[in-house]
Amino acid sequence: MAIAPGLATSTDPYPVEDDGPQVDAPGLNYFVFALFFIFGGITSLNDVIIPKLKELFTLSFFEASLVQFWFFIAYAVVGIPGARLVKRLGYMRGAVAGLLAMMAGCLLFIPASQTALFPMFLLAYFILATGVVLVQIVANPLISLLGPQRTTHSRLTFAQAFNSLGTTIFPYFGAVLILGGLATVSADQLSGVQLAAYRTAESQAIVNGYLGLATALAIVAGVVWLFRNRLKGEKHEQTSLADGLALLKRPRFGYGAACIFLYVGAEVAIGTFIVNYLMQAQVLNLPEQDAGKLISLYWGGALVGRFIGSAVLRMVSPGLLLATVAAGAISLLAISANATGTIAGYSLLAVGLMNAIMFPTIFSLACEKLGPRAADGSGIINVAICGGAIIPPMFGALADATSLAFALVLPAACYAIIAGFGIFARRPA
Numbered sequence: 001m002a003i004a005p006g007l008a009t010s011t012d013p014y015p016v017e018d019d020g021p022q023v024d025a026p027g028l029n030y031f032v033f034a035l036f037f038i039f040g041g042i043t044s045l046n047d048v049i050i051p052k053l054k055e056l057f058t059l060s061f062f063e064a065s066l067v068q069f070w071f072f073i074a075y076a077v078v079g080i081p082g083a084r085l086v087k088r089l090g091y092m093r094g095a096v097a098g099l100l101a102m103m104a105g106c107l108l109f110i111p112a113s114q115t116a117l118f119p120m121f122l123l124a125y126f127i128l129a130t131g132v133v134l135v136q137i138v139a140n141p142l143i144s145l146l147g148p149q150r151t152t153h154s155r156l157t158f159a160q161a162f163n164s165l166g167t168t169i170f171p172y173f174g175a176v177l178i179l180g181g182l183a184t185v186s187a188d189q190l191s192g193v194q195l196a197a198y199r200t201a202e203s204q205a206i207v208n209g210y211l212g213l214a215t216a217l218a219i220v221a222g223v224v225w226l227f228r229n230r231l232k233g234e235k236h237e238q239t240s241l242a243d244g245l246a247l248l249k250r251p252r253f254g255y256g257a258a259c260i261f262l263y264v265g266a267e268v269a270i271g272t273f274i275v276n277y278l279m280q281a282q283v284l285n286l287p288e289q290d291a292g293k294l295i296s297l298y299w300g301g302a303l304v305g306r307f308i309g310s311a312v313l314r315m316v317s318p319g320l321l322l323a324t325v326a327a328g329a330i331s332l333l334a335i336s337a338n339a340t341g342t343i344a345g346y347s348l349l350a351v352g353l354m355n356a357i358m359f360p361t362i363f364s365l366a367c368e369k370l371g372p373r374a375a376d377g378s379g380i381i382n383v384a385i386c387g388g389a390i391i392p393p394m395f396g397a398l399a400d401a402t403s404l405a406f407a408l409v410l411p412a413a414c415y416a417i418i419a420g421f422g423i424f425a426r427r428p429a
Contacts, residue, residue: 256366
């Protein structure tokens with residue numbers, strides 16, 4: 001029996017809300033696309049900087065993955081409080097708060113470089129990620145509100161393409177600027193004052209890059225502030241923390257949140273170690289900078305796939321398409337782990353194409369019919385992104401104990417569970 005929007009039978013333990021008002025703000029789509037571009041690009045820079053820090057501080061794979069841990073653990077710490085802050089401030093002012101926090105994180109790379117202490121870099125990443133979380137809490141539900149509900153899957157996938165544009169562009173130029181100036185000596189050949197001086201000098205390239213980002217973020221925050229009252233029809237349901245967590249009792253939402261955790265963890269784990277993977281003699285045997293440039297192919301595959309996916313999702317069941325691409329990712333990982341040379345390297349890079357529609361599709365499938373509780377759902381989904389903090393260290397520890405190729409079994413297991421969610425959620429909520 002069909003149930004009218006916003007109503008439920010007395011036996012339905014998980015009543016669905018209506019879709020809430022559609023926001024009337026022509027042109028706001030472009031602002032949201034810009035937000036996706038910014039936080040996507042900044043997040044992908046981690047993949048370039050990790051091999052640099054690994055060399056500077058002579059880190060193991062596990063220790064190097066702590067960069068991702070401190071970046072993505074911010075999603076767990078800030079996700080729900082951030083959603084409550086956004087509901088209090090409104091979407092536009094919440095975006096300004098996030099952009100300013102990102103700027104503060106960028107500026108913290110200055111004392112991190114001057115002290116030449118690895119924990120200071122980790123603190124800078126945590127503050128930077130705090131701002132990214134706030135911006136992402138704003139961006140995802142805004143896309144749902146800026147158009148009809150029936151095209152939400154397609155619209156969010158299209159917006160994620162701009163996220164992928166950032167993740168494609170930033171690593172390439174980051175590799176040129178940050179990995180291009182490595183000295184003829186390495187940190188493991190130095191000690192004492194010489195080692196500290198080397199770390200400070202070599203990390204200056206990181207500082208310069210983030211100073212430029214801080215300037216750009218300040219400009220964007222100023223522009224957004226000027227248009228802080230433009231959003232009309234915005235509505236938020238005031239709920240307690242317990243009410244927000246109660247969404248996890250809905251099987252569709254709970255399973256979807258778990259898949260966001262696994263997807264982000266798998267994607268970040270691969271991106272974190274892809275430079276080291278491609279540098280291996282049995283794979284592509286590339287210098288560090290050349291391997292770093294190829295990160296753009298990994299994220300560029302997601303860019304191309306999201307533009308294609310935004311069209312395909314208008315014709316194909318989102319759940320079945322999700323299951324299909326997850327199976328494709330598993331196949332590519334198996335090929336890479338059991339091959340050598342070009343096949344091993346490029347099959348791993350091609351996983352980015354399979355990743356393309358996963359986040360937006362999982363998000364929109366999990367959050368269908370949340371209506372005015374969209375901010376709560378977005379906050380919890382953002383907590384689930386902390387998978388990027390948990391899975392990469394597990395991958396690093398497994399790689400330290402075995403090999404980078406064997407460790408690919410971990411993201412493959414994540415994709416297998418995601419494929420199951422696609423089948424589970426193949427029908428509309």
